[in-house]
Amino acid sequence: MPELLTADRIDEIGALGLKSPDPAAFVAELVGAVDEGRVADPDDTGYALLVAADILEQAGDLADALALATRAIAEQPDDNAYARAVRGGLLLRLGRSDEGTAELTALRPLLETDPAATYLIDELAESGRADTALEWLTGALDAILERTRAQQHESEDAQDEAAAMIYGLAQRRHDLREEQGLPHDEYDNLADRLRAASTHALDAVDDGPATLLFWPQAEFDALLARWPTLVDNYPPTWDEHRTQSERALVDASQMGGTDLGVVVGTVADLAAFAERTGNDPTSEETLDEYADSLDEAGVTAWPPGRNDTCWCGSGAKYKKCCLPRSRG
Known part of the structure; x- marks a missing residue:
């Protein structure tokens, strides 16, 4: 009986495929398991296809990577925001600017509600659109801060969630602006203050x-x-x-x-x-x-860089391994 493809094996294949000079066999193993219904946990079907897409992208085969990302969306239509972001980024990198921008723009509201949605920023930045990424981060911060001021009587949980969103977005924006060599502005100063104030927060x-x-x-x-x-x-x-x-x-x-x-x-x-x-x-x-x-x-x-090796020891990139696990 053919072996089932577990989440651990998906991660292992991803790590091996990214390092291999001939990644086709690793992509074939992932896609074959999906085609034959051998993914141990059906919820990992889209993940297996996205790992295969990442291997192809790193090998320079953007067109086939796009096809797999598109299929991942179709396989799991109820949980596809991340796959759609990957697809949008691939479209941008393939020069299909209008389609890629539309795909990512449709997901842009998630930056105001989902702490993990900075994967949208990653796709923009990796596609040479750092200016747009910074514009979206600034807009999300503006919106959340305005919402917080207008709803001062929200529950404590809602206030904590808003504070976490502000912290995460401000730090991501600060880091991206540093990478661009831009001077500090008011939100950069806010990011610095929040980071300094949190030094002993774990106590x-x-x-x-x-x-x-x-x-x-x-x-x-x-x-x-x-x-x-x-x-x-x-x-x-x-x-x-x-x-x-x-x-x-x-x-x-x-x-x-x-x-x-x-x-x-x-x-x-x-x-x-x-x-x-x-x-x-x-x-x-x-x-x-x-x-x-x-x-x-x-x-x-922790955390490692999004494109760095994951902290768990799988050998896969963090953004394709444990980072998505925090979104479950």
């Missing part, structure tokens, strides 16, 4: 440490096999573990956390630490102390 977060303990796939499986009671502390699969980790980091960031990072644990190290300290390796206190003990050994900064 107020009960479950949001600045450094998160993460288990690579083999270590995660070994962890639950050695100490089965840890199923109460962790989700049942590694894919869910990294998804939860990404979302926890996103939540901490949106609450103003800075200098966030990930430390990688191993079963052997945890066992040795517990024996050395005389603690129970399955207790939350021991796990926290173990994570603290790893800080000096090396912290992977």
